[in-house]
Structure formats: structure tokens, C-alpha cells
Amino acid sequence: MAKKIGIIDLGSNSVRLVIFEIKSNGAFKLIDDINDTIRLSENMIEGKYINDIAMHKAVKTVKLYKKLCNAYGIPSTGIIAVATEAVRKAENKDQFLMLLRTGCSLNFRILSGKEESTYVYNAVINSIDINNGIIVDIGGGSTEIIQFKDRAIKNSISIPIGAVIATESFLDKNLITEPMLNNLEKSISETLNSLDWLMDETHEAIIGVGGTIRSLAKIHRKQIKYPLNQAHNYVMNTADFLSVYDRLKTLDLQKRKKVEGITAGRADIIVGGLTILKSIMSAATSSKLVISGYGLREGILLEYIFKSKNTRRFEDVLSFSLDNFMVLYGVRQEHANHVCHLALSMYDQLSELHGFGEEERKFLKIASLLHDIGICINYYEHYKHSFHIILNSRINGLSHRELVLISSIAASHSGSDFNENWKKFYKMLLQPGDEVIHQKLSILLKISECLDRSEMGIIKSLDCQVHDNSVKIQTIREGDAELELSLANEYSTLFKKLFGKFLSIT
Secondary structure, three states: OOEEEEEEEEOOOEEEEEEEEEOOOOOEEEEEEEEEEOOOOOOOEOOOEOOHHHHHHHHHHHHHHHHHHHHOOOOHHHEEEEEOHHHHHOOOHHHHHHHHHHHHOOOOEEOOHHHHHHHHHHHHHOOOOOOOEEEEEEOOOOEEEEEEEOOEEEEEEEEOOOHHHHHHHHOOOOOOOHHHHHHHHHHHHHHHOOOHHHHOOEEOOEEEEOHHHHHHHHHHHHHHOOOOOOOOOEEEOHHHHHHHHHHHOOOOHHHHHOOOOOOOOOOOOHHHHHHHHHHHHHHOEEOOEEEOOOOHHHHHHHHHHHHHHOOOOOOOHHHHHHHHHHHHOOOOHHHHHHHHHHHHHHHHHOHHHHOOOHHHHHHHHHHHHHOOHHHHOOOOOHHHHHHHHHHHOOOOOOOHHHHHHHHHHHHOOOOOOOOOOHHHHOHHHOOOOHHHHHHHHHHHHHHHHHOOOOOOOOEEEEEEEEOOOEEEEEEEEOOOOHHHHHHHHOOHHHHHHHHOOEEEEO
16 A cells, blocks of 8 residues: 655755655555755854744744645655754754754754764665765855765765755855856865865766756756756756856846746745856866766665665666566556566677667666656656656666657557657757668567567567578567567568568568
8 A cells, every 4th residue: 555755854055855655565656745945054143043934934944844745645645854954953953853842843854964874875876876975965055065976875974065055155146257266166175175085096986966956957958958847867067067157157046036947936046056066176177067867865765665675776777777667557567567478588699780778778768667657647648758758767876868768669569650750859868870770670679569569478489580581580479469569460561671681571
């Protein structure tokens, strides 16, 4: 039976509630997400005390969030409430926690910098397929920097400066000057220069977490007219970053608010946050910045799931994500697995024809498993629904290019032509040769789908023989497979066009 939990993150810049539905097998989906800017780190009295206005605004917001949780049937015991840097360093935190406890009947747990880093690391490592790198989580009041190697934490530090603190201490919200930025960078560099593990090594990637970095990615996607509205696993290089940063730092607040992709509530602090990122990128040698849509809240969710499964992390990011979506969308798993088995058998035995490798095999495997996922919307034209569901679902462990290719292959599994002009629309994400990959993998999926058309698993395995002018596929079956063989052989003409050989399936 599915269970719902709420996670409230009381941060330095904002307070956020996310609500997840969790299936009995650990599969989960986000069903609500609400955020309110409260700025606990801003205008702290003597830099030590959260002011009364901010505290009472936070209490009011948390009360509303609790009511929303109750509307979803989540009791107080089903709400996980945490607080980070602003509360962590406030000398009146006990008073604040008491206000939250008496006003909202919730016990907030103050996370240490190490705990915060661990949650962020778990979220990233279980959603992005990168073995070595630096994770940077820029919050309102602090920044977590985590080095990991072979998917294990090696070093981490929490520095007490985030987007709000950087703006309030060093910058002017309205108009920012170079001397202000230089002073901020100098202050950050003094901390970073002592981190040998950051300065003296080459890192596979910097993985960015938090609202500042997600906003950076959104601005850049709007700027280049990126065709996919997805932040997770979005990749930027140094030049991409500087194109946004150099533009924003010259604008006054009103002009920043008008930049497409930035919210009005973040326009005043985004340059401060990006200056922190710039300093870290300058210190850490890396060729790319990868944006993570997963962070602290997802790390808390995964801890909750892992406790019931007695594990610490997913050994294979992609496999769990696939299993997750097959459960959530009600995919007929026996049929999907059997089509996948037939498709991969054909792929492996016909390697001399297609000349592809492990990467393309992965594309075919995922497309085979998810090809019917669109039926959850409507059977008619479900192949089109499959395309859009796969493309817009956060399947972890895949690049955006891979998502486009897999979606298009899955959508081409039926006899109906998939003519959605996807190649033109997503041209920016594709590489030379991708159209050929799509065509050749699609026909293997079409044939495999036909070979299990009755969904009874009649055809158990395949024996493929490649001859000079033909390909002969002998089916090993239990029962009458006349329907399957008839449908599959209808693709012999298209097979000849793509591979230059006649196809016969018996």
C-alpha cells in the first residue's frame, strides 16, 4: 500500500515542503512542492539572532504546510522537519524551535554541516551516474562542498556563506560593482586555498545543487532556446556559466527581475550565489558543471526508503529508476521484460550488421522496457504518449540526448509511424549518426514487439543467422505463433532497406 510523507526544509533563504508518495517496494513520486521565501539569514540582529518578523513568518508558513500535509492524509508523525545553517548558527535557536513546536506541533531537527553534506551526497550519487567529482550545494546561509571518488565521500566542508549572506555582507542588492565582487571572491578564496583536495586535483565534474544553480541552468536554457525543460543532468561548461554570470552582474535589480528564467524572489541574491560558484569553479579544475535536481530533501527521502530496504544506496542508479517508473506507471512487466529479452537477443546476434556497441544496446534495452508506458494515458496512439512520458520523466542516469533517443525508439515500436518532427525539434541535443541509431534500433524493437503480440511468451528465444544476402531468424517456441510470425515478417522490406539483406522469420 502506498504511503505519503512530507519533508519540510527550513533553510536560510526559504522554507520548502515536498510531499512524496512511496510504494511498498520503495518506488516513489513527487506529488506536491511548495516554497516560500522567508530569508532567515537576512537582517539577523548583531549577526547572531533571527529577528522576530522572520521567525513569525516562518511559523505562519509552516502552519500552512502542515495543513496541506493533513489534506493529503499525512499526520504530524509523517512529516520530517529539518532546519539548516541560519537556525544552526542562531543564538536564539532554542526560542525559535519552541515557537515552531508550540505553534505547529512539529519538532524540527537542526542538521549539522556534515549531516547536510551527507544528505546532499546521497541524493546526487543515487540520481546522477558520475563516479568522481565535486558537489557544490549553495544555500542561503552556507555552501557545502563535497569531494567523492568511486562514489564514496572523501572530503567535505561547510562554509558559512551562501547567496543571502554573500549579498548582505559584500554586495548591493540593486547595483553591483566590480570592487564588491572582488572583495567577495577574495573572502571565499581565502577559505578555498587551504583545501588541497579541491585545489590540487582534476575532477570529472562539478555537480551543482540548490536554487541558485537551478536558476542558473534555467536562465541558460532560456538563453539558448534549449528544447527540453529539464534541469536534472543539464550540463554547462565554463563559457556557458560565464555567459550568464557576466550578464547578470552588470544589471540592476529591476533588469535582473526581467531576465527570462529567474524568479523575482531570487533576483536580488543570485549574483552573490553565482560568485560563490565562480570562486569554486576557479579553484577546482573541471571541464563541466552538471546540474542536479536532487538535493537535501531527496537525500532525506532516500534515507527514509533505505531504512526499510536495509541498504545505503542504489548500486545501479539507472536500474532503480527504471524499476521505479515501471511500477509507478503500471507497465505490464512480463510483456516488457520478454520484448526486451527478444530485442537484446536479436541485437547481440546481429552485431555484425548494425556495428553498434554497449551504449546503443542500453538504448534498446530501456526503450524495450518502457515502450508501452503510454498506455497509462490511453491505448490509442499510446506510442505518442510513451514518447512524452519518457522524455519528461526524470529517469536518473541518462543524459538529455539519451532521453531523446530512447523516447523516440520506444515511440517507434508500433506499426503506426511516429512523425512528431522530433529530430528537428531536438536537433540541438542530437549527434551525427543518431538518426541511423534510431532507425536501426526501432526496427529491432518493432519486430520484437510483434514476436510477443499475444503477450503469452510463446516465442521463447531466437536463433539468428546472417548470410550473404539474407538474415534468417529461427524462433524457438511453445505453442502456435502464427500471429507473431505473420506480423514480424511484415517488416522484411524495411529491414532490407536499413540493413541491405532480406529477412525471413520462421
